[in-house]
Amino acid sequence: MTTTGGFEPVFCTIVPPHVLDRLAQADDPALAGPARRTLQRDAYERTQRRLTTVVGAPAAAPLAEAEAGKPRRTVYDARHGTGLPGEKVRGEGDEPGKDATVNRAYAGLGATFELFLTAYARDSIDGNGLPLDATVHYDRDYNNAFWNGEQMVFGDGDGEIFLDFTLPIDVIGHELAHGVTQYTANLTYFGQPGALNESMSDVFGALIKQYSLGQTASEADWLIGAGLLAPRVTGTALRSMKEPGTAYDDDVLGKDPQPATMDGYVRTGRDNGGVHINSGIPNHAFYLAATTLGGHAWERAGQVWYDVLTGGELKQDALFTDFATLTVRAARARYGEGEELLAVTKAWERVGVRTL
């Protein structure tokens, strides 16, 4: 494969314009253009989020009139630009508008808020009523969604590989759950603690989807990002908690690399030490515990996971076995020597993670 294009005179103080011009001649705008813009915008946004991570998330400053236990959502439209937050298009309590993307974002933020409040008595991401802001139609052909430490941002996708990132509600939940983790255990984003960080986001993203659909553990698809892949891609989703490694197998994307058990644990330096790869193992453990217990997964299995994430004992550099051990303790603390304890213990056994 030889690719040569992709240069834009954005950094012309570094690369001479004539170099940019020449290199741009072999460009493939259909694919390289969207990729290029995504990379550019990501760099800026990640910087913003990194700053938030480094200096700590800003303390929530609830408005005087803010009512505990009520979401405060605002959806903004970037109008395909990159200024944040963009133009306000829907505030809390406003009627739905004509833009389905805006309405999905609003509903997704609401579902996330509602799950954390009703299931775990958590008032928003920080536990203290943090306003939930989202910007949609960010940039053009933008292939990502993220929480920059202060708000959600959704790209429309390039239509070639990814569609609108507001389509799967679990994507909204996944990114907001990174915020919950940041405000609680603050798991280091590398290696096993990083894979646990990713798994927390997949677990609560999936629970938000199940909660919004009223599904039981046996009814749920346990997929992350279902409906996000463009029609030409051979795959059903980005990850499967039920069968890690089976979400996609495509000429362009390759094959879903996730292992389901420690036998398939991937030692790698890429992807921050395989955080999106080895997360399949704790993801599958949660799936096993939840489906063994049956019923609504957010109620017992979800409660145990939430207790560990927010309980104060989970260290930033926790390994799988540390997390697993804490879930066993949390199950016993909350439910005694019952089926919850057994389901959690067996789940970790089946994925090959030792509990102490």
Add this chain to the structure above:
Amino acid sequence: MRIQVRRTGGFAGIERQAEVDTSGRADAPEWHALAERVMAAGRGTPPAGVPDGFSYRITVDGRSVYCADPGLTEEQRTLIRGVLKEGA
């Protein structure tokens, strides 16, 4: 000179890889100059990233350096954009 870029991470966690072989290219000197600056400024081990940010390995003639969003230099970013091609 073979310039390879491998990108991992992002929300999807999907790997992307592409390369440019500069031999015989009219613009090879510009590629070489850019690649040499990137290699000189690069680090030999992967840096810690941020949630769902991209991580990169840049390999030139068998030697690799690593970088990750949001800590890219503008030269790294320029080279990555030039080599990487999504969906290709």
